[in-house]
Amino acid sequence: MSENLLRIQNALREEKLPGDAVLITSLVNRRFATGFASSAGMVVIAKEKSWFLTDFRYAEAARNALSGTSLLILQRGQKYSTLISDILQAENIKSLGFEDQEMTVAEHAALSSELSSLLPGGLLPIGSRLSHLRASKLPFELKYMRKAQKIAEKAFEQLLSVIAAGMTEKQLETELMYRLLLNGAEGLSFDPIVVSGPNSALPHGRAGDRVLQAGDFVTMDFGVTYRGYCSDMTRTVAIGYATDEMRKVYNTVLKAQEIGLEKAKAGILWSDVDMAARNYIAAEGYGEYFGHGLGHGLGLLVHESLDFDPDRPGITPVNGVVSVEPGIYLPGKFGVRIEDCVILQADGNENLTSSPKELIIIGK
Numbered sequence: 001m002s003e004n005l006l007r008i009q010n011a012l013r014e015e016k017l018p019g020d021a022v023l024i025t026s027l028v029n030r031r032f033a034t035g036f037a038s039s040a041g042m043v044v045i046a047k048e049k050s051w052f053l054t055d056f057r058y059a060e061a062a063r064n065a066l067s068g069t070s071l072l073i074l075q076r077g078q079k080y081s082t083l084i085s086d087i088l089q090a091e092n093i094k095s096l097g098f099e100d101q102e103m104t105v106a107e108h109a110a111l112s113s114e115l116s117s118l119l120p121g122g123l124l125p126i127g128s129r130l131s132h133l134r135a136s137k138l139p140f141e142l143k144y145m146r147k148a149q150k151i152a153e154k155a156f157e158q159l160l161s162v163i164a165a166g167m168t169e170k171q172l173e174t175e176l177m178y179r180l181l182l183n184g185a186e187g188l189s190f191d192p193i194v195v196s197g198p199n200s201a202l203p204h205g206r207a208g209d210r211v212l213q214a215g216d217f218v219t220m221d222f223g224v225t226y227r228g229y230c231s232d233m234t235r236t237v238a239i240g241y242a243t244d245e246m247r248k249v250y251n252t253v254l255k256a257q258e259i260g261l262e263k264a265k266a267g268i269l270w271s272d273v274d275m276a277a278r279n280y281i282a283a284e285g286y287g288e289y290f291g292h293g294l295g296h297g298l299g300l301l302v303h304e305s306l307d308f309d310p311d312r313p314g315i316t317p318v319n320g321v322v323s324v325e326p327g328i329y330l331p332g333k334f335g336v337r338i339e340d341c342v343i344l345q346a347d348g349n350e351n352l353t354s355s356p357k358e359l360i361i362i363g364k
């Protein structure tokens with residue numbers, strides 16, 4: 001049985017999740033609870049039992065993948081609420097938690113009209129409690145995230161001998177995506193960012209037809225999934241040469257990242273880590289050019305909450321995974337971002353990222 005399903009059942013028993021049972025409707029939390037990926041389905045988790053509901057398309061795969069969870073297959077024309085009603089009655093479930101942050105108003109209205117009469121204790125919103133559980137990773141999850149990062153790094157290492165003046169951002173992006181998949185990525189954690197020259201001042205710009213040329217910075221921000229778990233990394237390289245200003249900005253970002261990496265650990269306020277890196281960039285005169293957060297949690301999603309305890313907002317979790325990615329973006333000129341991801345531990349962190357960070361000048 002899935003270890004995360006047991007965590008959810010413990011949370012129900014300890015009343016950290018409201019209700020006699022919880023209904024999981026989102027793709028990410030279905031996968032979190034069961035390890036099984038499907039575009040359609042629901043999971044009902046009670047304190048001792050659980051049920052995976054899906055349709056014909058996933059019946060065979062779910063039967064092979066799931067253990068310790070009962071599988072219920074929707075018949076054609078049947079509604080999920082019919083299967084859920086059967087469970088509620090058979091198991092004497094009187095109150096049901098639901099993912100209020102992952103549901104449309106219309107879906108909630110339908111669920112409410114179909115199930116409320118069976119639930120004297122009500123349909124209870126669970127807020128962000130499953131994302132709190134997700135924030136602190138289990139050993140198997142960390143293993144998948146290390147693997148995802150290794151795949152990305154291998155692709156990046158290969159890409160360094162491919163990048164050249166004369167190719168377009170789009171061509172470079174294609175070369176990157178090809179190598180990510182060839183090296184074992186299950187998928188991409190997000191559409192890569194490949195931006196060059198003045199475009200590198202756009203933190204979330206997309207690759208276009210611009211041709212790489214000497215004197216450019218090229219920023220590449222990318223990640224892959226492995227068994228559902230995401231990696232995320234950013235490197236900025238120069239083409240041909242780098243001016244003194246480019247070197248100064250690059251080294252400022254690198255030093256800010258080192259400050260963040262030095263401070264990142266579990267059990268502290270993440271905002272303090274952010275502030276330490278930010279203060280350094282401001283002291284170097286670039287404060288107004290670093291307008292985004294220092295980092296974000298990641299896991300089954302590439303952007304996840306780092307909060308794991310509603311009573312201690314902003315305090316970092318043991319075995320939380322977080323990016324450390326300062327950047328400086330000078331409009332119309334260039335930008336630099338450097339991103340590693342680390343596993344937070346009580347006494348520091350484990351850096352998942354080992355790709356080099358000294359300034360690489362391509363074709364020099």
Ligand SMILES: [Mn+2]
Pocket residue numbers: 232233296323325339
């Ligand atoms: Mn990131």
